[in-house]
Structures are given as C-alpha cells and as structure tokens.
Amino acid sequence: MTDQIKINVNGSEIISEPDQLIIEACEDSGIHIPRFCWHKRMDPVGMCRMCLVEIETPRGKALVPSCTTKVSEDLVVDTESDVVKKAQEGVLEFLLINHPLDCPVCDKAGECPLQDQTMAYGPGESRFVEDKRHFEKPIPISEIILLDRERCILCARCTRFSDEISGDPLIEFIQRGNKTQVNTFPDEPFRSYFSGNTVQICPVGALTSSSYRFKARPWDLKKVSSTSNCSSVGCSVELNVSQNKMLRILGEDNEYTNQGWLSDKGRYNFEYLHSEKRIQSPLLVNNPSKELSVNESMEIIGDQIHTDIDTNISFIIGHNSTNEEYFALNSFINSLNENKQETSIQDLNVYISDDYLHEGYFDDSYSLGQIKDLDSADTIILWSQDIKDNLPTLYLRIKQAVKKGKKLIIFGHTNTAMKNLSEEYFGEEVVSKNFEFNIEISDIPNLSRLINGKEVLAIVGKSSPIQNMEPVSKLINHLNKNSNLKILNCFAKGNTFGAFQNLDLVKGINDFVDEFDNSRKNLIFTIGSNPVNNSVYSQKIKNHLISADYVVALDLFKNETTELADIILPTTSFTEKEGTFTNLEMRTLMQNKILPAPGLSLNEWEYWAMLLGKIGLEQSYDSEIQLNSLLCEGYTNKDNLPSFDNLNKPSNLDGIMNSKPIKIETKNNRLENLEILFVHRLYGDTSSQINSPSISMLGSERFIEMNSATFYGSYMLISNVVTLSQDDNSIQVNVNINDSLPDNLLVIPINRRGFQNLDPEKKVELEVARSREQLSVS
C-alpha cells in the first residue's frame, strides 16, 4: 500500500489515496460534487464541466474539473465557493438550453440527475428564449432500447460504456456542434449484450428501455436488493416492483462481482414472472389435464414413493433453486435413504441438467481463485465455454483486467468473441477440434514466458458438452507446477455452486442417460429443469422420461419436459422466495423476496417437507430461516457463516466467502472426431425468455458458424441461408462466418429452437436454401 495523503477540502482536512481524482477522494469522505459525465467505473473525460471546483495553484485560485484532476499532497480544494456556484449555475443553464424539459412525460423524472442537480445547483431561471434544437422523438436504436436525442446532454457515458466497458461501440456521437447527437450506423442497431447498462447510467431520460417505458414513477417503486440468477457470477441487483409487479431490474455495484453492470438478459428477463402462462396450481398432465389441490397432489406423489415395488428415484435439478431448497432436497433424499426398507426404494440419484458438468478442480491440491484475482494476476488462462454468452459480467471483468495489462490466453475453439482481447489464442495448432492437445504442453509457443513463476488465474471448464477433460487436467497440473496458480471452476449457470455445496453428490445429465435402468420402476423428479430442451442428450432424455413409470415436474411453466410428466407442481422463481445463492467463487449472496407467489405455487422446499410428511417421515424445518441455519451447520469455517443474519449486515452486503466440500461424479465423454461444437448463446428459447415479450425476439434467430474454408470448400455454399439436415430433421439457418474456427467444425447453438434434435455424433448436411424465385418457379 502506498502512503495516503492529506488534502484540504472546504477548510477541513481529508485523507485520500495518492492516485485518486479529486471527485473520488471527496466522495470517499462524504463530500458530494455534482457530476454528469464522470462514472466511477469508467475513465474520466471531463465532458460536462458540472464537477468544477476551485483549487489553489501557484498562480492563484483556479477552476478545474474535479473528475480529471488528481489529488496532490496538501492540495486545497473548495467545492462550494461563490465562483464554483457561479460555474455550476452556468453549466446547468447551458445544459438546459436545448433540453426539452419534458419531465412530466419522462421516465427519468424523479430519479434524474439533471433534474436533481438543477434543483440543487441550478440558476433557477433561464435567459434562453430562442428555439430549442429539435430531433425526432424517441428513435429505436435496437429492439429493446430507445433514444430521445433532445434530452441528451452529451455526457458520453453511453458511448464510452459501449467502447470501454462492453467493447461493442455501436453507438457514437455523430455530427458536430449544435447538431451533435448519439446515434447508430444505419442498419447496424445497438445490438449489444450489455446495452441496458447505458439506460441505467444515462443521467437524463435520453435512453429508455422498451420494457420500462411509461410503466411507473420512481417514487411508486418498492425496491429490494437481491442476486441475479442469470449466471453463476451472481450479479447484485435491485428489484423494482410496483403493485406486485416487477417493473425493472437495476445493477448494483458489488465490488467483487458485477461492479454495477448487468447483461441485458439479467436485466430484462423478468416479464415472465407475470406471464399468464405461469402454472398456478398442481396439474395432472394427462387423463385429461386436471387441476389439483396441493394436498391431493402430495397424496398422489407420496403413493408413488411409498410402494412395494423396487423403485429408482432420479432428481434432475436445474440451477434456479436457492441453497435452502437444494439443502431441503438433500435432506429429503437422506431421509428416504435412511428408510429404504420401508419404501422399497433402491437407488436415489441427483443429476444436474447442465451439459457442461465435469468433476471440477476443487480438491486441496489446487487453490481456488476469486473474480478479484483477475486484477492481480499476471496471466489469465481461459479454457471454457463462451464466457461472453454464459457469464457475461465475468466477460466484462476479464475485459477490464486485460485493459489494465493482464495477459489473456485462450485455449480451444470457444471464446472467439474474446480473441481480440487475448495475448495468445491457441486454436487448431495447439488444440484439436476434439479439444485435445495437438502438441506437447511444454512446446506451446510463448506459454512458458507467460506463466513461469507468474501469478496465474485459470478459468476452466468444459468448452463443449462432449469433451475429454484429461487434457485440461494436464494443463492445470502443468500450470500448478510452473506458476502460482489459482483456479476458477467455470460452471456457468445460476446457482450451480449452491447445488454443489448443498447436495452430497451431484451427477451429470449424461450419467442419467447412461444409468437409467428400465428394468426397475422409475420415479423421476425434474426440478426447475428442462432437459428435453437445451441438451445434446435431449433425445435420449426424452425417451427415458417417456419410459419412466412416473414423472413429477416442478416448474413455473409448461415446457418440453413437463409435457412428458404425469404431474406438475408449480414453484416459485427468484423474487418470489427468500434464500441464498452461491456464486462461482463460493461467495454466498442473499436473494430477497419481493413478490407474492402466484396461485398455489409453493417453494420447492415446501413440497419436500410435505412429501416427507405424506410418507410418514419427520422433517426438521418449516421455514427458510430454519433451513438456512441448518445448512450453515455444514460449513467447517464457522467464523463467517452465510446465514441470513450475517448476510443482511451492512458489512456483508457484497456476500460472504465460505465453502463446503464438493462432490461431483460424472463420466468423461469424448468423441473421436467432433464435427459439431454445441454452444449456448446468451439468448435462447428458455420458458422465461419466451414469456418475456420485451426480449423474446432476441433468441429467435437461428444461425450456425463455420470458417470460410468450410463454407466455400467443404460445403461449397453460395448463400448464407442454408438448410441443415440430419436424418429426418431439417432446419433453415443463417450461416455466420467465423474465421477463428478450425476447418470443418460447425458451431451450433443448442439453446435455440430447432437444434435440440441434432445428434452431436453424426454428420449434418448443409444445402443452400432454395431461393424464393426458385420456389415460385417450381
């Protein structure tokens, strides 16, 4: 730590870090300086001049922007002098010259920095009587974002965000002087995974989102902090509700995780909560579909568990349950295990519905890393599925780390979207299409220079659902030997780590496919998971579910999986339950309840508790609070338990690091020659997204990727619209060329409609789709 320094602000002494900006140093000491363009997570630009302060210089007092001036020892700052006030009034008077002052119809009114600062620091009246500048009022700049250029004060927060933070500068200032405006290039909309952040940081109502426009006034909103399920980063969010309706999700600045940012999926994927299609009561699926009371449904399922036929019970879990719910499931399973004799239950297994499960690097020979290690490592190693699509806010953190000079090394054929950030991208020369090494690790060019003796953070997981993990383990061991290695196990989905921590044993969905034993009676529970969609094993899982004797689905919506169930139990989503969430660095965070559960929906744990009762077994809890304190008993480090009480302490709002031993068992799977690389895109056809109208269209485009050699050479395509077929399936898709891919590898998004039936082990045919003219001729 470098020494702190003293500065004098408004006559009192404050302590500051040496390299801080005046505005930051003041902020840390509780002195607020008004600002529009400065944002603590972005580089300063000094655009708006709202933050002018007076400092003493050898040539007398001078007005300087506090957002671009650094502190120095004994600096004397005045943030409230008459000169400063005059400057602030002047800046605001100018900013308002062209501002339409349409606050009564503006969504930002009530939480608008321009409005608030005009009240606090403005001149009170304007001398401007001329015509204001006019622009067409709001223009859509993407499917989900609208821009009102008249309201814009040209602070460049949005344009800087898109360049500096998210790295997709699709909006920029166009024109000059009075005509300056933010805009996109024609036909090149602001399609960014992170566009919603610009709406949140715009200091006026210039940028608005289609989902929140004209929905509410800020003072009518009920707000609570929570944790997003969007990925295993566990982004801190603020939920905004009015009249029991979720209207908006905002990013909260959690230093350790999302630092204020969210992906658009994390931000806008909430309208489904209020969809009419939510299941409201237990349902008998067939014969014919019939609504049941909760009690009736429990009787029926209880009878299925309590029979005298030898039964295997499988639980296929998703990633949206809370730690408390996983814990309750675990104790449910344990109670059944202990009472096997009376119930004729043979095998009980938990499978997680995630194609990317592997056993992970959790044992004591490895030290586990945290996200913040990105900022202290010398080198970042990435071997995993696409980070930008699956852990979008982690991508932002990696991008920041690279900006600060950290070296990024990417292995394999995923993460091509991050190639431009990388120091080394080890594609085909190093890693084969099957994700095995083509050369000895010690021969990989430049690797030793970047890792030997260095601080290395490795973000590792499966890149492809079908992949031998041995090469990755070999790499990890090499790194462990030669560098100071920390590992971030990359399982991308929601509360996957909560499942690992609270279930004694978790297996993979491929293991379910293999282990399914038709000779026994099979009772299957699917819990917030839809394995018949989104998995490379979809087809096989479907067949198993069809041949199973009884299937119970716990879910919010009817979907491809619940269709095959015998009974559906309606459950609650994040926002409708209280609980904890554990992120990929084992940080436990709070998820708070702000909405009532719809209809007869219950939390998963309530079902487990009732079922135990039905088969005459005891359960030791009847609330989330009790579950939470029970699960806390399992932590060996007792100093910092992630209990509700602890997590609600102001010092712990950013989460608590603590962990339990993790046990994952799954078979390694490999293919001799991988031709299709299945990937998950950020947007897809999950029930939640399909039922969120504002973003549902974002997951509908069907496209595949290949390199140009494959496009022109192997498939000899002449158009980007092709028909993809395998056996009886055929789908029309667009082809995107991606020259970072090796020859003859097709990248196919498994979470988009129409791709689930493809078999990764078989070849697909591609044929140019017939043009409209041809069709009309024939």
Add this chain to the structure above:
Amino acid sequence: MSWEKELVEKANEIIELYPEKRSALGPLLYLAQEKDGHISNDSIVEISNLIGITEVQVKSVASFYSMYKEEQTGKYLLSVCKSISCEINDSRSVINSVKDFTGLENYETDTDKVFTFEEVECIGACGGAPAVQVNYETVEGLTPEKSIQMCEWLKEERPNVIVAEELQDKFGGIKSFDWAIKDNTGSSYSVPGFQNIGTAKEKSK
C-alpha cells in the same frame, strides 16, 4: 465489396504507414470522398472492415469534419471565404456573384452536379483576400467579375484537374506571397491534392 481492388490496395498502402490501423482513418475518408464525391455508407462499411473499428465510429469522424462531405458534391466545390480579412476586402460581393451565377445557396449542389457552393471560414490566404478555393485549390485577389469568369470557364472547359497556379494566372489578383515550392499538381474532385495519399493529380498537357 464496394471498393475496387485497386482502391483497396491503395488503402492498404496508406494503412501500412501507421503503427495503428485506425490512425489511417482520415486519409481513407479522403479516398472515399474522391471516389464518390462524398462519404457513402458503403465506403464507411469498407473502411470499418479495413481498419477494424465499427461503422458508427467511422461515421462519427466522417460527420464531425466539414471537409468530409455527407452529401454528394458537384465536380467543382467552390469554397468562398467569408472570414474577416476577406470580408473587409468585400468578399460579400464575390460570394453574391458566385451565388448568382450558380443559383446556389450555402452547401447546395446544382442538378447537373457541376458546382457545389459553400461559404467557409478563413482558408489561410488573408494576404490575398478575398480568396476562393476550387476543389481546395486556392485563388487569391478575386473580384466579383473575375469570379464569374472563373465559374464560366469551369462550366465550359470542365477541366479534369484544377491547379491553383493556373487559376491564379487566369483569374487571380493580388497574391499573398509566392509559395516556396512550385506546385504543379492539383486536385480532381472535392478532395485536397495530397501527394502522400495520391489525391494530387498531374495536369496532362
């Protein structure tokens, strides 16, 4: 691809001159301007691919500077100075006569795409005020009459390359000073003649 192979090659040569590809943006915009008489969206796409920045970033620069034209210019861009030295020397009458002759208002182009007229700020020829540029080739010491003659000459002769010295000989008056280097090249469209990026043209005669 809207750019011919030759133009792409030329662009790549220019890009080579800079340590960062994106630094070549300015000159490449001139190539685009010389190609179409304005910066077309097709050219913007081309440039964005060549130097690896997004289209809107190219557009941002292209729309910021007034010498990059968003609208197509005529064969001859007439930039008449309206700044102080010229104003004192009666540039108003020069402006008016050019406007009368061409029938154009500021930033307008005629239907035949022969002339584009603009009033501009100081073009650095104050010593020879009032001054005018034709395709950025400067003539000094103009009178209203001479400026009309010049326009007539341009309209009838339709020279492909405009060279400052020739204009000065034919229509100019007082000159600020003699340029140190004798400059025999000119420009052929609404782009300044720069030797290093190849927009300077030799007059064939």
